[in-house]
Amino acid sequence: MxxxxxxxxxxxxxxxxxxxxxxADNDGHPAVGLPKEYAVDLQALLESIDMRLKLTRGQIV
Known part of the structure; x- marks a missing residue:
């Protein structure tokens, strides 16, 4: 991850x-000072975006 x-x-x-x-950059803002629920959701979103980029680039088979 x-x-x-x-x-x-x-x-x-x-x-x-x-x-x-x-x-992490959250649309131009550093992801700091967040409520836990928002941070957990943001982490999941960023991980899914990263995974999709890796799949698109062929970095994951």
């Missing part, structure tokens, strides 16, 4: 991109 959920000290959550080692 490319994206990690990280619990922040304030109790909010962020989604981190393992490839860039930065917060």
């Amino acid at each position: 490319r994206y990690d959920l990280v619990k922040e000290p304030e109790g909010t959550w962020s989604v981190w991109d393992k490839h860039t080692r930065k917060p």
